[in-house]
Amino acid sequence: MWRTGSPTQAPMDDPTHHLEGLTSRQRQGLQNLLNDLRGSLAWSWQLPVLIRQRCWLRLETIQLSELHRWLPPDGCEDAPELSRYRELVALGWSPLQAQEQCWQEFGDDDCRIALQRFWASQHDRKHDWTLQRYLAMVSRYRQSIEAGVTTIPMLVLPRSGAATDHQLHWVSDSTPPMRHTCA
Incomplete structure (x- = not known):
């Protein structure tokens, strides 16, 4: 259940229960x-x-x-390489064109590392x-x-x-x- 008025997209519990168990x-x-x-x-x-x-x-x-x-x-999702890629796709660039442009702007190694960190953070529940x-x-x-x-x-x-x-x-x-x- 998504809570109305929540500042985040995180699921929120019923407000009457989040203080349960306190001494x-x-x-x-x-x-x-x-x-x-x-x-x-x-x-x-x-x-x-x-x-x-x-x-x-x-x-x-x-x-x-x-x-x-x-x-x-x-902040893996907010890496400059990924932000720029999303910006270019939002401007109508094809995913391939956006990827190639990011490789030119940031270098293919940095883009690859940013993607690896992003996917690792998505897989790791601590983040x-x-x-x-x-x-x-x-x-x-x-x-x-x-x-x-x-x-x-x-x-x-x-x-x-x-x-x-x-x-x-x-x-x-x-x-x-x-x-x-x-x-």
């Missing part, structure tokens, strides 16, 4: 984090991002500026956290904060060996399970 201490920590964020609602790369590792029952808070080091986005997903998350986070909306992105990491992707959820005061901790 009362973790829920209280989330509420405190939301309260702190509400008090200083200004865009910054020091804003919090939640990382949930369900298999270890861990919920970590890192700064947005650390996310690209903690969970590096896969579903793409540059597009990362940039979309940062953009939505910034828009939310600048609009005065108190929300924190939470990345739920897939279990080892699972065929699921990283899941992105947005935690706020209106997240159903959070309402119960405010009483």
